[in-house]
Amino acid sequence: MSESKDCFLNNFVHNLQRLMIQVEKRTNLSHKEFVNEYLRPCKPVVISDATAGWQAHTLWSTDYFRKKFGSRKVSVMGKEYVFSDYLDIVDNSTAENPSPYLNEVNIHKMFPELTDELKPFLKYALPDRLQSHLIPASWGMRQGLVELLIAGKGTKFPGLHYDGFHMHTFVTQVRGDKEFYFYPPDQSPYMYPEERIPNRSKVRDMFNPDLEKFPLFKNAHYSMIVVKQGETMFIPSGWWHSTKILSTSLAVSINSINDKMWNSYINDFFIIHPHSPLKTAVMKTYFRLAGVAMSISEKTKSFD
Ligand SMILES: O=C(O)CCC(=O)C(=O)O
Numbered sequence: 001m002s003e004s005k006d007c008f009l010n011n012f013v014h015n016l017q018r019l020m021i022q023v024e025k026r027t028n029l030s031h032k033e034f035v036n037e038y039l040r041p042c043k044p045v046v047i048s049d050a051t052a053g054w055q056a057h058t059l060w061s062t063d064y065f066r067k068k069f070g071s072r073k074v075s076v077m078g079k080e081y082v083f084s085d086y087l088d089i090v091d092n093s094t095a096e097n098p099s100p101y102l103n104e105v106n107i108h109k110m111f112p113e114l115t116d117e118l119k120p121f122l123k124y125a126l127p128d129r130l131q132s133h134l135i136p137a138s139w140g141m142r143q144g145l146v147e148l149l150i151a152g153k154g155t156k157f158p159g160l161h162y163d164g165f166h167m168h169t170f171v172t173q174v175r176g177d178k179e180f181y182f183y184p185p186d187q188s189p190y191m192y193p194e195e196r197i198p199n200r201s202k203v204r205d206m207f208n209p210d211l212e213k214f215p216l217f218k219n220a221h222y223s224m225i226v227v228k229q230g231e232t233m234f235i236p237s238g239w240w241h242s243t244k245i246l247s248t249s250l251a252v253s254i255n256s257i258n259d260k261m262w263n264s265y266i267n268d269f270f271i272i273h274p275h276s277p278l279k280t281a282v283m284k285t286y287f288r289l290a291g292v293a294m295s296i297s298e299k300t301k302s303f304d
């Protein structure tokens with residue numbers, strides 16, 4: 001079906017020229033084109049109209065959130081805020097005095113009222129094995145892993161990382177513009193992964209790296225692209241990234257797992273949630289078989 005190279009089969013071999021290419025911006029991309037041109041080759045892309053049907057694009061603002069959820073408590077980087085107080089900090093954020101970054105907030109759990117405003121579900125994130133009924137509800141994400149991201153002007157995302165469990169990520173800028181910085185997986189030798197959480201770099205602040213502690217980091221090559229309001233950034237599995245906010249940012253991230261990283265996902269899962277050797281072996285066998293069944297059913301579906 002596809003002539004494009006499959007990054008998982010090619011073990012992420014990227015040459016320097018490939019690193020230097022600009023991230024493309026695309027419109028009106030079919031699901032098949034996305035799979036062949038970006039998903040299989042693990043190539044980042046910005047899609048301008050991926051979520052054009054979302055009501056969120058007309059409704060969302062810091063005032064809208066203030067009116068709807070102002071008195072609710074939110075946890076931002078380990079600190080509790082009344083949401084309206086946090087939104088005031090976001091609105092007044094500057095590079096000198098940046099807001100804390102609200103992230104890892106599961107919309108379906110924390111703000112279920114917003115779910116309908118994010119429909120139809122982003123087709124490029126499908127098929128998503130997190131949503132499969134073949135994996136336990138407690139482990140899976142029946143409605144997908146959909147998270148809210150909020151921060152003010154001048155704020156940097158807390159840390160350089162690739163997304164856990166080798167998930168792909170799609171970030172939609174509902175409000176505001178953002179600079180996205182990427183390092184392809186072959187730059188990992190310069191990234192100083194944390195021992196316990198290998199998808200996180202010990203170089204916490206890529207904008208001001210401690211080169212005495214992390215001397216190899218200066219060898220790392222990155223690409224940067226500005227993702228504008230309304231656009232969706234696709235970050236392939238295993239790509240290191242971080243961001244800087246250019247204007248008050250309300251964004252949604254959607255993670256997904258497909259056939260190619262199914263085994264990495266299972267392996268990562270048992271590293272993060274260890275079980276006894278026997279239970280691990282039994283569960284891994286079940287999930288490998290479930291993966292085969294999922295592959296068969298995925299081949300029969302169309303997403304355009
Ligand atoms: O959109 C951003 O600022 C980065 C979000 C991100 O990388 C994440 O949530 O994992």
Ligand SMILES: [Fe+2]
Binds near residue numbers: 161162163169241
């Ligand atoms: Fe991320």
